[in-house]
Amino acid sequence: MKAIVFESKTGNTKKYAELLGQETGLPVYEHKEASKHLNQQDEIIYMGWLFASGIKGYQKALKNYNIKAVCGVGMRRTSEEAIKDMVERNKISGLKAFYLQGGYDGSKLRGINKLMMNMMSKIVMKELEKKEVKTDEDLETIDMINNGKSFASVENLAPVLEWLKQS
């Protein structure tokens, strides 16, 4: 493996990429800078934030590098369902896929992204407020929308580190 390449809007994916870099010793590059350091078809781990279910920059990175694993960073907790959904919507095949929980911080968003997330959070909040019995995850989501929160941690990278050890 040559490097970790990432795209991040509000810092969660950047934090995951840096933590993974620290754990593995691999160099970490922002996607737009990566071509200065890497050759076409170098083996990489690609990490991108989820935007309307798409992993930002993934399709472009596929054309330029030999992606061995892709990590999508979204708002939901990680689960088999979250991974399956991400794999299907991004048409991921022939490489390993991980879903990592990032977070949400409206104060770091601008323009169209802020507008889209404001609309999305209002819909989610309405649905959650209607629920009489709220799960831990529901409460976590409400707190995240109201107060901003990041879940990026080295612990969440355990499956990625385990996979790297075996490959």
Ligand SMILES: Cc1cc2nc3c(=O)[nH]c(=O)nc-3n(C[C@H](O)[C@H](O)[C@H](O)COP(=O)(O)O)c2cc1C
């Ligand atoms: C416009 C917009 C669309 C988003 N769409 C999704 C989505 O489809 N699924 C998801 O889980 N998270 C979605 N998110 C949340 C981000 O993926 C999440 O906040 C992530 O942690 C951002 O990573 P970053 O901090 O590296 O930018 C969206 C965020 C924005 C601003």
